[in-house]
Structure formats: C-alpha cells, structure tokens
Amino acid sequence: MSAIPATRRMMHLGLFILGTGSHVAGWRQPAAVTSFEDFSAVQQIAATAERGLFDLIFMGDNLYADPAAHPSYTSRLEPLTMLSALATSTSRIGLGATASTTYGDPFTVARAFASLDHISGGRAAWNAVTTANAVSAANFGRDHPDHGQRYAIAEEFLSVVRGLWDCWDDDAVVKNRASGLYIDPKKVRALDHEGPFFQVKGPLNISRSPQGQPVVFQAGGSAPGQRLAARTADVVFSVVQDLAEARVQYAGFKAQLSAFGRQAEHVALLPGVMPVVGRTDREAFDRLGALQGFLSDESAIQLLSDRFGTDMSIYDLDGPVPDLELPDSYHSFAGVMLSKARRDRFSLRDVYNLMGAARGHWVLCGSAERIADTLQLWFETGAADGFNVMPPFFHEGFTDFVDGVVPILQERGLFRTAYEGETLRDHLGLERPARGEWPARLGRV
Amino acid sequence: MSAIPATRRMMHLGLFILGTGSHVAGWRQPAAVTSFEDFSAVQQIAATAERGLFDLIFMGDNLYADPAAHPSYTSRLEPLTMLSALATSTSRIGLGATASTTYGDPFTVARAFASLDHISGGRAAWNAVTTANAVSAANFGRDHPDHGQRYAIAEEFLSVVRGLWDCWDDDAVVKNRASGLYIDPKKVRALDHEGPFFQVKGPLNISRSPQGQPVVFQAGGSAPGQRLAARTADVVFSVVQDLAEARVQYAGFKAQLSAFGRQAEHVALLPGVMPVVGRTDREAFDRLGALQGFLSDESAIQLLSDRFGTDMSIYDLDGPVPDLELPDSYHSFAGVMLSKARRDRFSLRDVYNLMGAARGHWVLCGSAERIADTLQLWFETGAADGFNVMPPFFHEGFTDFVDGVVPILQERGLFRTAYEGETLRDHLGLERPARGEWPARLGRV
Numbered sequence: 001m002s003a004i005p006a007t008r009r010m011m012h013l014g015l016f017i018l019g020t021g022s023h024v025a026g027w028r029q030p031a032a033v034t035s036f037e038d039f040s041a042v043q044q045i046a047a048t049a050e051r052g053l054f055d056l057i058f059m060g061d062n063l064y065a066d067p068a069a070h071p072s073y074t075s076r077l078e079p080l081t082m083l084s085a086l087a088t089s090t091s092r093i094g095l096g097a098t099a100s101t102t103y104g105d106p107f108t109v110a111r112a113f114a115s116l117d118h119i120s121g122g123r124a125a126w127n128a129v130t131t132a133n134a135v136s137a138a139n140f141g142r143d144h145p146d147h148g149q150r151y152a153i154a155e156e157f158l159s160v161v162r163g164l165w166d167c168w169d170d171d172a173v174v175k176n177r178a179s180g181l182y183i184d185p186k187k188v189r190a191l192d193h194e195g196p197f198f199q200v201k202g203p204l205n206i207s208r209s210p211q212g213q214p215v216v217f218q219a220g221g222s223a224p225g226q227r228l229a230a231r232t233a234d235v236v237f238s239v240v241q242d243l244a245e246a247r248v249q250y251a252g253f254k255a256q257l258s259a260f261g262r263q264a265e266h267v268a269l270l271p272g273v274m275p276v277v278g279r280t281d282r283e284a285f286d287r288l289g290a291l292q293g294f295l296s297d298e299s300a301i302q303l304l305s306d307r308f309g310t311d312m313s314i315y316d317l318d319g320p321v322p323d324l325e326l327p328d329s330y331h332s333f334a335g336v337m338l339s340k341a342r343r344d345r346f347s348l349r350d351v352y353n354l355m356g357a358a359r360g361h362w363v364l365c366g367s368a369e370r371i372a373d374t375l376q377l378w379f380e381t382g383a384a385d386g387f388n389v390m391p392p393f394f395h396e397g398f399t400d401f402v403d404g405v406v407p408i409l410q411e412r413g414l415f416r417t418a419y420e421g422e423t424l425r426d427h428l429g430l431e432r433p434a435r436g437e438w439p440a441r442l443g444r445v
Numbered sequence: 446m447s448a449i450p451a452t453r454r455m456m457h458l459g460l461f462i463l464g465t466g467s468h469v470a471g472w473r474q475p476a477a478v479t480s481f482e483d484f485s486a487v488q489q490i491a492a493t494a495e496r497g498l499f500d501l502i503f504m505g506d507n508l509y510a511d512p513a514a515h516p517s518y519t520s521r522l523e524p525l526t527m528l529s530a531l532a533t534s535t536s537r538i539g540l541g542a543t544a545s546t547t548y549g550d551p552f553t554v555a556r557a558f559a560s561l562d563h564i565s566g567g568r569a570a571w572n573a574v575t576t577a578n579a580v581s582a583a584n585f586g587r588d589h590p591d592h593g594q595r596y597a598i599a600e601e602f603l604s605v606v607r608g609l610w611d612c613w614d615d616d617a618v619v620k621n622r623a624s625g626l627y628i629d630p631k632k633v634r635a636l637d638h639e640g641p642f643f644q645v646k647g648p649l650n651i652s653r654s655p656q657g658q659p660v661v662f663q664a665g666g667s668a669p670g671q672r673l674a675a676r677t678a679d680v681v682f683s684v685v686q687d688l689a690e691a692r693v694q695y696a697g698f699k700a701q702l703s704a705f706g707r708q709a710e711h712v713a714l715l716p717g718v719m720p721v722v723g724r725t726d727r728e729a730f731d732r733l734g735a736l737q738g739f740l741s742d743e744s745a746i747q748l749l750s751d752r753f754g755t756d757m758s759i760y761d762l763d764g765p766v767p768d769l770e771l772p773d774s775y776h777s778f779a780g781v782m783l784s785k786a787r788r789d790r791f792s793l794r795d796v797y798n799l800m801g802a803a804r805g806h807w808v809l810c811g812s813a814e815r816i817a818d819t820l821q822l823w824f825e826t827g828a829a830d831g832f833n834v835m836p837p838f839f840h841e842g843f844t845d846f847v848d849g850v851v852p853i854l855q856e857r858g859l860f861r862t863a864y865e866g867e868t869l870r871d872h873l874g875l876e877r878p879a880r881g882e883w884p885a886r887l888g889r890v
Contacts, residue, residue: 025625034620037652039564043533063552065612065650067628074628075618075652078560084526085564088488088533107508107584108549115523119484119530139552141644167510173520175479180470180739183519185512199586205510207482207520294625 011379011414012268012386012428013406014058014096014237015049017042018072019394022274024303024356025294026393027071033394036072039085045394046086049093052402053416055427056094056125058217058237058388059083063103063136068302070359080112087120094424096125096217101157102150103131103140107200109157110164114209122210122423125235126161127217130154130225133306151224156195158216158232162438163191165213167203169435211425212432221335230256232442233267234430237388240271241340241354241362246383261441268385268428271378274358274392276365277400284365291392292353300352307334307355317349336360361390368404375405376414456824456859457713457831457873458851459503459541459682460494462487463517464839467719469748469801470739471838472516478839481517484530490839491531494538497847498861500872501539501570503662503682503833504528508548508581513747515804525557532565539869541570541662546602547595548576548585552645554602555609559654567655567868570680571606572662575599575670578751596669601640603661603677607883608636610658612648614880656870657877666780675701677887678712679875682833685716686785686799686807691828706886713830713873716823719803719837721810722845729810736837737798745797752779752800762794781805806835813849820850821859 019036020027027034033041049057059079067074079097086095095116099109109126117124130150137144145153172187191202218233220226229236236253240246254264276291278284297317304312308324315322321341337360341351357363364371378384391398409415416427425432464481465472472479478486494502504524512519524542531540540561544554554571562569575595582589590598617632636647663678665671674681681698685691699709721736723729742762749757753769760767766786782805786796802808809816823829836843854860861872870877 020627027620027627028622028625030622034622035618037563037618039532062650064646065633065648067630067633071620071627074650075613076650077563078556078651080526081529081557081560081564084529085533087484088530103550104553105548105585111523112526115526118482118522119526138644138646140550168520173480173482175472175516177473177475177479180473180741180744182465182472182516183512188510188512199583201583203510205507205519205521206523296625299625 010416010429011375011409012270013052013054013415014056014270014386014388015045015054015398016058016060016272016388016390017045018060018070018390019076020071021393021397022358022361022390023291023392024070024299024359025291026397028294029291029393029397031396036076039077039082041394042077042082043086043089045398046090046093048395048398048402050090052406053419054093054389055386056096056123056424057083057086058096058125058127059098060127061098061100061129062133063100063131064133064139066135069306080116084116084119087116087123092123092419092422094123094125094215094427095120096127096215098127098129100129100131101154102145103136103142106157106160106198107164107202107204110161111204111206113214114165114204114206117209117211117214118206122425124209124211125215125217125424127219127237128154128158128233129219147222148224151220151228153197154228155231156197158228159442160191160193160195160198160200162213162232162442163193164200164202164204165208166435166439167191168208170208170212173207208435211423212435213438215424215428215430226253226256229253229267230262231260235268235270235428238269238271239336239361241336243378243381243383246271246378247381250383265429270386270388271384272358272361272388272390273375274361274363274390275371275401275405276363276392276397277368277371277404279367281366281370284367288357288363288365292357295353295356300349300356303355303359304348304352307337307360309334312348315348317352318347321346321348321351334360357392358390368400368408371405372408372412375409376412379414455861456820456854457500457715458497458860459501459715459831459833460490460499460843461717461833461835462490462502462504463515463835464521465516466838466842467803467806467835468736468837469515469744469804470736471842473739474736474838474842476841481521484522484527486839487522487527488531488534490843491535491538493840493843493847495535497851498864499538500831501541501568501869502528502531503541503570503572504543505572506543506545506574507578508545508576509578509584511580514751525561529561529564532561532568537568537864537867539568539570539660539872540565541572541660543572543574545574545576546599547590548581548587551602551605551643552609552647552649555606556649556651558659559610559649559651562654562656562659563651567870569654569656570660570662570869572664572682573599573603573678574664592667593669596665596673598642599673600676601642603673604887605636605638605640605643605645607658607677607887608638609645609647609649610653611880611884612636613653615653615657618652653880656868657880658883660869660873660875671698671701674698674712675707676705680713680715680873683714683716684781684806686781688823688826688828691716691823692826695828710874715831715833716829717803717806717833717835718820719806719808719835720816720846720850721808721837721842722813722816722849724812726811726815729812733802733808733810737802740798740801745794745801748800749793749797752782752805754779757793760793762797763792766791766793766796779805802837803835813845813853816850817853817857820854821857824859
C-alpha cells in the first residue's frame with residue numbers, strides 16, 4: 001500500500017441510486033430490483049445505505065423519456081419528491097437530489113431544498129446540473145442553450161439560490177405569544193437580485209434551514225464545470241477511469257479553489273465507482289461477465305450515440321474508435337472514455353462494454369479485500385476524498401459492498417463506525433456557514 | 446333537520462393545513478403549534494387527520510414572503526416536499542399539494558404529481574392555482590399576467606398536464622428479463638403539444654401512476670375559475686359564508702358540468718369551514734372570542750389591504766365598508782366578504798374580524814352537536830358534498846373536531862367509519878379514468 005499513513009481524515013461514501021442499477025442491464029440479473037418507481041424498493045436501498053453509514057444517497061436526473069435508454073432514466077420517480085419521502089423513513093443519512101439550472105428557476109429550487117433541509121433536520125443536498133442533453137428542451141418549449149451559455153446561467157443561478165438561502169437571520173422567527181410578534185422584520189431582507197438571466201426579489205417564504213445552506217453538489221467535468229464547482233460547490237462528483245488521471249484531476253481541481261478564497265478541505269471530490277464484489281476476484285469477474293452478457297449490439301449503438309451526441313450506427317462496432325468531434329452537449333463521460341480508448345487502443349465495442357457497465361464510470365471488480373485496497377490507495381494517494389458508489393444492480397449488488405467492503409474500510413480506520421453528527425454537513429466535515437458568508441464569497445455585499 | 450333523507454351518499458372531509466392554524470393569531474393560543482416549518486408537528490397533524498378518516502390533507506401555497514402577513518404564509522415548508530414526506534408516515538389519507546399554473550411549467554408539475562402518486566400508492570392530488578397575488582411575479586423575474594390571461598394559461602396548462610399523465614399505457618413497462626425488453630415503445634407516445642403558451646413534446650419519464658390521473662383540485666371562485674374547474678377539476682374547494690348563497694353556488698357550479706360532458710357526481714364541491722368547537726355553544730364562542738382578542742388594528746389594516754388589493758389604511762376601521770372597485774388580482778374571498786358586508790351592514794372592523802378569523806372563510810362556532818347538525822344541513826340540502834376543514838390552530842383546534850364532530854357524523858351514517866379503498870380516488874368515489882379519456886374530454890384526439 002501507499003507510504004502515506006492513514007490519518008484521522010475519513011473517507012466519504014455516497015450512494016448513487018438508480019433503481020434498476022447503474023449497469024444498463026442490471027435489472028436482468030435474477031432477483032434484482034426491476035423498477036425505479038417502486039418506492040418500497042427505494043426505501044429498502046436507503047435503509048441499506050444508512051446501515052452502511054454512508055454520508056448520503058444521491059439521485060441524478062434527466063428531463064426526457066427515451067424508451068430505448070437506461071430503464072432508470074426512462075421510468076423514474078422525480079428526485080425531490082423521492083428524497084423528501086425518504087426523509088421520513090431514514091434518520092441520519094444525507095439526501096441529495098438533482099435539479100437543473102437550465103430548466104428550473106432559482107426561487108423554486110432554493111425553496112424546495114430549504115424545505116427538504118427543514119423536513120430532514122439538516123440532511124438536504126442539491127446536485128446542481130446544467131442538463132447536457134438537448135432533447136430536454138422540447139419538454140419545456142425552449143431552445144437548448146449552448147454549453148457556455150448554460151454555465152453562464154448556472155453561475156448566476158447558484159448565486160441567486162445561495163443568496164435566497166441567506167435572506168433570513170437564524171433567529172428571525174421570534175414567535176412571541178405575548179407581544180404577537182411572529183417574525184422580526186429587521187431580520188429578514190429581500191435579495192433584490194438583478195442579473196442578466198434572473199431578477200429575483202426575495203426573500204424566500206421559508207426561514208434559514210438547519211444547515212444554513214443545504215450542501216451543494218456538482219458533477220460538471222468540463223473547464224467551465226470545474227470553475228463553477230470550485231466557486232460554488234461543497235462536493236464534486238467526478239468521472240475517472242485511472243488512478244494517475246484521477247490524481248491529476250484531483251490536484252488540478254483543488255488548486256483552483258484558492259482563486260475563490262477556499263481551501264482544499266472545503267470541497268470533497270468523490271469519483272464515481274461501480275464496485276462488482278465477489279468472494280474472490282474470480283467470482284467478481286464472473287459476475288461482471290454475466291452482466292455484460294446481457295448487452296446487445298442495438299443497445300451498444302444507442303448508448304454510444306447518446307453519449308457521443310452523434311449517430312454511431314455508421315461505424316463498425318469491432319473497428320477502431322473513430323476520430324469524433326465531441327458536440328457541445330457532450331457528457332464529461334464522453335471525453336474521459338475517448339481519451340482512455342485512444343490510450344488503450346480500444347475498439348468501439350470495448351468502449352461500449354465499459355459504458356454499458358457503468359455509463360463511462362470506473363468499474364472496480366474484485367474481492368471485497370481488493371476493492372478496499374484500491375479505494376484506500378486512491379484515498380491515500382491524492383486521487384479522492386471518498387467515492388460515489390454506483391451499484392450495478394440492487395439489492396445484492398449493493399449489500400455485497402455494504403457487508404463486504406465497508407467493514408474492511410472501518411477496520412482500517414478509513415471510514416466511520418457510527419454517525420457522529422446529525423446533519424449532512426456534519427458527516428462531510430463541513431462547517432455550518434454563517435449567514436451572509438456565501439453571498440459575500442460569491443461577490444455580493 | 447332537512448326533509449331529504451340521509452342516503453348512501455357520504456360526506457367528504459379535507460383538512461386544510463396551515464401549520465399555525467387558519468386563524469391569523471391561532472399560534473398565540475397557549476400550547477398551539479407555533480411553526481409551519483416543524484415537520485414533526487405536521488406529521489402529528491397528519492396522523493390526527495388519518496385517525497379521523499379524512500379523505501385528504503390539503504396544503505395551499507403562496508410564492509412570496511411578507512413578514513407582516515399570516516405566519517404560515519411567510520415561513521412555511523414547500524408543499525410538494527412536505528406532502529411527499531407525509532407519504533411515508535401516513536398510509537391511506539390523500540395528499541394534496543398546491544402548484545401554480547402561472548409560475549411553474551407543466552412538464553415539471555405533471556412529473557412531480559405522478560411521482561407523488563407512485564410514492565404514495567395513489568394518494569396524490571394537485572391543487573392547481575393561478576396565483577392571484579401580483580407580488581409573486583418579482584420572485585420569478587416576470588410580469589404578473591392579468592386575470593383573464595392567467596386563466597387562459599391555466600386552461601392550457603391543465604390540458605398539457607392531463608395529456609402528459611396519459612402518455613404511457615398502463616402496461617407499457619414490460620420488464621421482460623429473458624428478452625431484455627424493458628419498455629414496450631409502442632405503448633409510450635409523445636404528447637406533441639403546440640399551443641399558444643406551451644410547447645411540450647413529452648412523454649413524461651415516469652409511467653402512468655396508480656390513480657391513472659392524480660386528483661385535480663381547484664379553488665377559483667371567479668367565472669373563469671368556475672369554468673376551468675367545471676372543465677378540468679375533480680374537486681372544488683369553495684369560499685362561502687351563508688347557506689342560501691352556498692346552495693346557489695352549488696347548483697350553479699353543478700349545472701356547468703354538462704357543458705363539458707360531465708355529471709354532477711364527477712366533481713365534489715367542498716366549501717371551506719373553520720370549526721370552533723366547544724363542549725357547549727357558550728364555550729365555543731368564548732374560544733373564538735379569545736382568538737379574536739389577539740387581533741390588532743395593524744394586522745386588520747394589513748390583512749384588509751392584502752385581501753382587497755388596495756391600501757385600506759385610508760379608511761376608518763369602525764366606519765362603513767367603502768365602495769371598493771376590486772382589482773384584477775382579487776381573491777374570491779374579497780368578493781364573498783364584500784357582498785356579505787353590504788348585506789349585513791358590516792363595519793370595516795366586522796369584515797376584518799371575520800377575515801382575521803378564517804381569511805374570509807365561513808366560521809362555524811358551537812358545540813360538536815351543533816356543528817354536526819349544520820354540516821349535515823348543508824350536505825343534505827344541496828350546499829356541499831363535504832367540507833374543507835380549516836382548524837383555527839393545532840393541535841387542539843383540530844382534535845376537538847376529530848374527536849367531537851366526526852363521531853357524530855359517523856353515528857348518523859354521514860361519514861365513513863373505516864377507509865374502504867386504497868387511493869384518494871377511492872375515498873372520493875371517483876373512478877380511475879382509462880388512458881386517453883381525459884385528453885379526449887379536453888379536446889385532444
């Protein structure tokens with residue numbers, strides 16, 4: 001293992017929940033959960049994550065249906081309603097929901113996450129996304145803004161939301177029965193935001209929430225995405241394939257923070273990883289093989305076309321990876337995959353096999369011991385502050401990790417053995433910000 | 446009592462939840478709930494409503510904060526997150542949340558309520574409102590559309606939402622593990638809506654929900670509001686003060702239904718009522734008196750100005766009700782109150798006392814027996830299909846009703862003694878619509 005000794009620094013674990021599993025064909029596994037609309041299955045998954053002492057459950061999103069796409073993209077619960085419902089059936093785990101800065105509005109988003117934070121006692125996280133896929137626009141009667149425009153909108157959107165969260169002093173609600181004063185109006189102020197994309201007066205009609213500011217997640221891998229995250233996010237969910245590349249990305253991202261008056265420990269970087277766990281390495285590879293055996297040429301072409309944003313049926317699946325010009329609406333997955341493919345001389349089918357497994361994320365296959373070793377190596381050698389765990393299917397594909405890998409990480413002193421705090425900020429080691437701190441940092445007075 | 450015999454027709458009861466009570470000063474009552482952001486109090490209220498076998502809990506909304514307004518308007522949980530969280534802690538009661546057709550978009554609204562319907566096993570209701578108060582516009586960087594425009598938008602919004610809810614056949618999700626077919630693409634279709642206000646391609650990325658179509662509530666009292674409700678709603682929440690007036694409104698509304706191919710029993714009309722219950726009539730009036738004693742001249746002027754949409758500080762509180770021209774953004778409350786005031790020669794303070802009590806709704810004060818008698822009279826003489834109960838404060842102001850009035854209604858065969866069905870439609874006696882039925886009714890093919 002690494003020469004860097006284990007310290008008190010602890011790994012953070014998020015569960016990336018897609019009900020039928022992150023593997024596109026995970027639902028075909030015998031006994032796997034087959035629906036992302038079955039809330040009782042979702043509750044059971046959340047209970048497993050909480051038993052495993054995960055920092056949070058985290059739900060991505062998309063804003064269109066394509067019956068040929070990943071089952072959990074096409075028939076799924078809406079994130080905010082789902083995570084709110086989970087607030088009641090869980091007690092400590094963080095609850096992260098995705099909402100778009102391109103197809104939402106900041107007043108509604110700020111309000112919903114503040115509400116989830118109140119309901120859950122300080123466990124809310126917002127995953128702010130710009131919505132890459134242009135197909136979404138047709139469901140909102142809009143033109144899809146280009147990549148640069150989407151990030152310009154997102155920068156302002158984030159400032160407005162963080163400003164709205166800070167309109168109320170923590171002690172603004174007085175509730176004085178004798179005098180009849182319910183709210184001290186001097187402790188509530190408008191936002192009066194007037195920007196190029198948004199004009200929002202405020203204040204919110206909900207008081208400052210338990211975390212002060214709900215936790216903000218981001219996953220954008222492009223340069224504007226990294227800049228937005230360095231400026232505004234608390235946690236970054238990244239897409240990587242190799243340790244060396246992950247270290248470079250980690251160092252590069254952390255270096256950007258100082259430009260925004262922030263320190264390395266202010267933002268946790270969590271690469272996504274699909275663990276395929278076996279009692280032995282052999283068993284794990286057999287399990288992955290069984291999952292990969294469900295993939296078909298049709299689904300290959302559909303997924304590659306979706307991810308690369310261009311019709312891939314014109315290329316030979318068993319030929320080399322063509323020289324693609326990535327469109328503006330690319331997923332960061334696509335760039336990572338293309339660079340890996342060129343480095344490792346992949347055929348298009350090899351790329352697809354990796355994408356079909358985890359949609360471009362890192363697949364980590366082996367015994368529980370091997371997986372723990374690898375996660376430790378990444379964690380201790382400057383590649384990660386923890387991981388977003390993307391089980392290939394539920395429930396077994398996740399319980400294998402919780403019951404096999406988590407105990408090893410705990411034995412090694414790398415992961416908590418009990419929740420020590422109450423809020424998601426507590427789990428992540430992030431302080432509760434004072435009112436006004438974030439708006440000041442983002443350039444407001 | 447009335448000459449019309451009690452039949453198998455059963456009363457429907459909704460709980461209108463405002464956490465600090467519908468009475469503007471309800472929170473000042475000793476031991477009353479003082480927060481609409483305390484989710485544990487909300488859970489307890491919901492448990493009481495379910496114990497009382499209510500059809501549903503129903504939450505209004507507003508989209509701006511005014512520290513001088515009703516406490517539960519100003520610091521409140523957001524409806525969809527709150528009702529979703531309640532889905533887990535309740536099992537049978539319906540869950541109604543308000544969402545605006547002026548400041549939301551139909552894809553997001555359709556998706557969220559379909560999701561709540563899946564999560565709750567068929568208990569979701571959407572209260573579609575056009576958002577009367579112009580102050581809201583400043584939180585969305587928009588101009589507030591005038592009354593006619595708001596209803597034109599709402600008509601189209603409702604058609605789009607009902608269309609989106611019907612994009613999926615009930616059996617579209619195949620989940621065939623052997624063949625790998627997850628969704629039968631022939632059973633999912635786009636909406637392809639192109640209207641003056643909305644262009645929405647669809648389909649939703651969530652399958653048809655347990656109720657087929659979540660229940661739709663409306664509360665608009667104006668002529669366009671009644672037309673919209675007659676065309677698109679399942680339940681109407683009305684504002685009335687007097688039995689005679691309520692009968693006229695009831696008959697008039699039911700008569701409008703046939704123009705849209707609907708029958709009287711297809712839409713339940715539920716007047717709002719604030720019950721103030723005592724062991725005796727005297728005790729009830731003392732309780733109301735104590736609540737009214739909390740009202741101040743300042744709050745009177747603020748509330749009157751808000752409700753009438755004009756500065757009321759220029760009038761003498763103890764003088765007659767001035768000849769007001771109601772602005773475009775009027776609440777239906779305002780019209781009802783003005784006509785009552787003219788009829789009964791109210792002073793402005795009398796109007797305020799009634800408004801402060803229940804914001805313009807009917808206040809029904811007396812012993813449990815008297816309240817049951819009155820509700821029965823309204824129910825059996827063509828004034829109501831049931832009631833939206835608006836407790837002045839929680840918990841006692843509501844448990845008094847559940848433990849005092851509900852048993853009397855049950856003894857008289859007017860209200861259920863157990864939930865007989867699973868879904869909100871079951872409770873309301875509404876059939877689950879076939880796919881395509883609503884879009885066809887609303888003029889789509």
